[in-house]
Amino acid sequence: MKIAFYSSKPYEKSFLEAANAAHELVYLDARLSGATAELARGISAVSIFVGDDASAPVLRTLYANGTRLLALRSAGFNHVDVAEAARLGITIARVPAYSPYAVAEHAVGLMLTLNRKFHRAYARVREQNFALDGLMGFDMHGKTAGVIGTGKIGESVCAILRGFGCRVLAFDPEKNPACEALGVQYVPLVELYAMSDIVTLHCPLTPATRHLINAAALTAMKPGVMLINTSRGAVIDTRALIAALKHGHVGSVGLDVYEEEGDLFFKDLSAEVIQDDVFVRLLTFPNVLITAHQGFFTREACEAIAQTTMDNVTGFERSGAAGVPETNLVSTKLLK
């Protein structure tokens, strides 16, 4: 089967080639959008990543040009109009789990860096400035962490934080028994906000979680709270976050995702003038640490993403949607 890989990056190709059985791979640098959907004309399988736009008009163009499978190289599917794909008869396959550890470890890395200020210490020591002023952190041991979303990644975060000696509170509409076995205590969101020194987000982006962290939620959090987001940018209302940072209520923020990251992330814009003033304001805070959606970016995760994506395409080629494991199919049932 011929597969068009939108937003393909040089670092992905070796993993895709290694996982490929007999498909014809077409690598496209472009992001999928209304302007680039024509590039897949006549190609029945299109593979996309998190920054691609698979909204209804784009899906209609793909379908009209012969695409029948959308193979996501991600777990999240908030960038796809799932209802429109179902109406058209485009099968959507994803990689529901590739390495929860990769994202969980990145989230905890953000916590440690913000807390112990490794990024500032690194720069200082290279300039032979060995003063410690401004670098003081706190013991993670004994602190309370609030985990929102205790699926695969949230569970892994809970395990690491319990290992550090944190008290871990959690909120999720569905309790995870593995987290309860770790000693994690499920509480209502208001309680999690009021008690947590660190709040970390691991829920998907859905209509229910869009701007879950808004002005009211931020006000309900402890003064000086550390907020970590490795889930999806729009779970946080960025403008409300900036306001909370400006008046000092929020102590520090670690972001691997941003509401409008599609125009920024995965590109070298170092010689460009960034037009997104909200993002640029975020960059000015000394207590905000941003990484460009690299939580997933480990060798093990990239191998697993490539393998599952190829397996999804192979299964679809053999038997249509029935050939894709049920767990990997994205349907309107998943839209809560």
Ligand code: NAI
């Ligand atoms: P998962 O599906 O295993 O777990 C998600 C959990 O969130 C489930 O337990 C679900 O019940 C819970 N949830 C749903 N609605 C909620 C709500 N309103 N409040 C609290 N919890 C809610 O997903 P997984 O693999 O743990 O991934 C979580 C998210 O992490 C993904 O949806 C994706 O957006 C993000 N992600 C980010 C990556 C990165 O590179 N930064 C890479 C992979 C995933």
